[in-house]
Amino acid sequence: MPIITVKMAKGRTIEQKQKFVENITKEAARxxxxxxxxxxxxxxxxxxxxxxxxxxxxxxxxxxxxxxKGAE
Amino acid sequence: MPIITVKMAKGRTIEQKQKFVENITKEAARxxxxxxxxxxxxxxxxxxxxxxxxxxxxxxxxxxxxxxKGAE
Amino acid sequence: MPIITVKMAKGRTIEQKQKFVENITKEAARxxxxxxxxxxxxxxxxxxxxxxxxxxxxxxxxxxxxxxKGAE
Amino acid sequence: MPIITVKMAKGRTIEQKQKFVENITKEAARxxxxxxxxxxxxxxxxxxxxxxxxxxxxxxxxxxxxxxKGAE
Amino acid sequence: MPIITVKMAKGRTIEQKQKFVENITKEAARxxxxxxxxxxxxxxxxxxxxxxxxxxxxxxxxxxxxxxKGAE
Amino acid sequence: MPIITVKMAKGRTIEQKQKFVENITKEAARxxxxxxxxxxxxxxxxxxxxxxxxxxxxxxxxxxxxxxKGAE
Structure with missing residues (x-):
C-alpha cells in the first residue's frame, strides 16, 4: 500500500518512467x-x-x- | 469524467471501436x-x-x- | 465479456443508471x-x-x- | 491522459490529498x-x-x- | 506482486474474506x-x-x- | 460476479494460469x-x-x- 496505477499513451522511455516512479514514491512517503x-x-x-x-x-x-501532443 | 473502461477479447477493428466510442459517448452525455x-x-x-x-x-x-463466439 | 466499468461522480439516480446500462449493453451487442x-x-x-x-x-x-457541472 | 489511480487505506485528510494531487500532477507534467x-x-x-x-x-x-502504520 | 482484486456484491463477512484471502494467497504461492x-x-x-x-x-x-442469489 | 483480476509479471505458462483459475474459482464458490x-x-x-x-x-x-525472483 498504496498502489499507484498510471494509465497513459505508449512512448515514454525507461528513464522517464524511473524518474517518475522515484519522485512520486518520495511524494507519497512525504x-x-x-x-x-x-x-x-x-x-x-x-x-x-x-x-x-x-x-x-x-x-x-x-x-x-x-x-x-502533450494531451496523452 | 466519466471514465469508461471496456475490457474485452482482442479482435475488434478500429471501425468497430470508433463506432462504439461515438455512440456510448453520446449516450453518456444524454x-x-x-x-x-x-x-x-x-x-x-x-x-x-x-x-x-x-x-x-x-x-x-x-x-x-x-x-x-459472441461471448467475448 | 465484455466488462464495462464507468467511473463517475456520485449523484446519478437508479433510473439514469438503468437507462445507461440498457443502452450501452444494446450498443455493445450491436x-x-x-x-x-x-x-x-x-x-x-x-x-x-x-x-x-x-x-x-x-x-x-x-x-x-x-x-x-457537466464535467463529472 | 494520463489517469493516475491511487489505492490506499482510508484516513487521509483533504489537505493531504490536495497536496499529493498538486505535486504528482506537476511531476507528471515535468x-x-x-x-x-x-x-x-x-x-x-x-x-x-x-x-x-x-x-x-x-x-x-x-x-x-x-x-x-506507515504500511498503508 | 501479484495484486489480486476481487469485485463482488457487498455482504460477505470478515470470516469469509479472511478465509478466501488465506486460501488464494497459498494457491498463488503454490x-x-x-x-x-x-x-x-x-x-x-x-x-x-x-x-x-x-x-x-x-x-x-x-x-x-x-x-x-449465487450469481453475485 | 465476482470478477477476479490478477496483476502479475509476465512469464507464467498456460498450465500455471489454468491451474490457478481452476483452484481460485472453486475457492470462490466454496x-x-x-x-x-x-x-x-x-x-x-x-x-x-x-x-x-x-x-x-x-x-x-x-x-x-x-x-x-519469487517477488513478482
Whole structure:
C-alpha cells in the first residue's frame, strides 16, 4: 500500500518512467505518510486506437505515433 | 469524467471501436448529464489465455483466435 | 465479456443508471458483436474529494455536492 | 491522459490529498511530458477489512482504525 | 506482486474474506511461484444498483439486499 | 460476479494460469458462496519496466527476464 496505477499513451522511455516512479514514491512517503518500500507503481500503456476522448479515438485525432501532443 | 473502461477479447477493428466510442459517448452525455468532451473511453484488450470463466481459460474453451463466439 | 466499468461522480439516480446500462449493453451487442447476456456493467462512484484534474480536487474546484457541472 | 489511480487505506485528510494531487500532477507534467490540465487523479480508499497482504486482512493485522502504520 | 482484486456484491463477512484471502494467497504461492508475503488481495464491494448484467441493474433483477442469489 | 483480476509479471505458462483459475474459482464458490459459472478471472501481465516498488522499476532491480525472483 498504496498502489499507484498510471494509465497513459505508449512512448515514454525507461528513464522517464524511473524518474517518475522515484519522485512520486518520495511524494507519497512525504505527503501520505507511508514508507517508500510499501509504494507500488504500475504503468498501463495504451495504443491510440484504445484511448478516446470527446467521442473520438486518439488514433483518428492525433494520427499514428505516440505521446507527442502533450494531451496523452 | 466519466471514465469508461471496456475490457474485452482482442479482435475488434478500429471501425468497430470508433463506432462504439461515438455512440456510448453520446449516450453518456444524454443519460448521465455530462458534456461529450469530458467522456474518456479506454479499451483493455485480452488474449484468450488471460480470460477465464467457469474455471476455464477461454483459450481452452474456444481455441485459438479472437472474438468469434459472441461471448467475448 | 465484455466488462464495462464507468467511473463517475456520485449523484446519478437508479433510473439514469438503468437507462445507461440498457443502452450501452444494446450498443455493445450491436457494435462489438457480443450477446447482451454476456455484457457486465459496473459503476464506480466517487466523492469530489477523491477526484482531481489539473492539479486540483473537484471538491475545491466545484464545492460540495454532486454532478451538477457537466464535467463529472 | 494520463489517469493516475491511487489505492490506499482510508484516513487521509483533504489537505493531504490536495497536496499529493498538486505535486504528482506537476511531476507528471515535468517528467512524462504532458500538460497539467490533462492529468486526472483518482483516489480509491479502502477499509482494512478489504485489503490483505501475506494472507491476512489488514483489519486482523493492524486492528481497527486507519492509516497509522506507515504500511498503508 | 501479484495484486489480486476481487469485485463482488457487498455482504460477505470478515470470516469469509479472511478465509478466501488465506486460501488464494497459498494457491498463488503454490501455482504462480511467488512468496506469500508478496501477494496483495483487495476487495471492491458493490451495491446492486452499481452492478448490471444482460442490460439490467442487479437491484432491479434481484431486489434489495446482498449476495443471496449465487450469481453475485 | 465476482470478477477476479490478477496483476502479475509476465512469464507464467498456460498450465500455471489454468491451474490457478481452476483452484481460485472453486475457492470462490466454496468460500464466497457463488456458483462457479459466475466467476470470471482475468490476468493483466506486466513487463518489468512497467512495475515498480520502493521507488525503483523492477527492470532495474531484477534485470531483464520474467518471474524468477519469487517477488513478482
Amino acid at each position: 505527503t501520505l505518510n507511508v514508507k517508500e518500500e510499501w509504494v507500488t507503481v504500475i504503468f498501463d500503456e495504451y495504443d491510440r486506437e484504445n484511448w478516446a476522448s470527446n467521442g473520438q479515438l486518439h488514433l483518428l485525432k492525433f494520427g499514428q505515433g505516440f505521446g507527442k | 443519460t448521465l448529464n455530462v458534456k461529450e468532451e469530458w467522456v474518456t473511453v479506454i479499451f483493455d484488450e485480452y488474449d484468450r489465455e488471460n480470460w477465464a470463466s467457469n474455471g476455464q481459460l477461454h483459450l481452452l474453451k474456444f481455441g485459438q483466435g479472437f472474438g468469434k | 457494435t462489438l458483436n457480443v450477446k447482451e447476456e454476456w455484457v457486465t456493467v459496473i459503476f464506480d462512484e466517487y466523492d469530489r474529494e477523491n477526484w482531481a484534474s489539473n492539479g486540483q480536487l473537484h471538491l475545491l474546484k466545484f464545492g460540495q455536492g454532486f454532478g451538477k | 517528467t512524462l511530458n504532458v500538460k497539467e490540465e490533462w492529468v486526472t487523479v483518482i483516489f480509491d480508499e479502502y477499509d482494512r477489512e478489504n485489503w490483505a497482504s501475506n494472507g491476512q486482512l489488514h483489519l486482523l493485522k493492524f486492528g481497527q482504525g486507519f492509516g497509522k | 501455482t504462480l511461484n511467488v512468496k506469500e508475503e508478496w501477494v496483495t488481495v483487495i476487495f471492491d464491494e458493490y451495491d446492486r444498483e452499481n452492478w448490471a448484467s444482460n442490460g439490467q441493474l442487479h437491484l432491479l433483477k434481484f431486489g434489495q439486499g446482498f449476495g443471496k | 468460500t464466497l458462496n457463488v456458483k462457479e459459472e459466475w466467476v470470471t478471472v482475468i490476468f493483466d501481465e506486466y513487463d518489468r519496466e512497467n512495475w515498480a516498488s520502493n521507488g525503483q522499476l523492477h527492470l532495474l532491480k531484477f534485470g531483464q527476464g520474467f518471474g524468477k
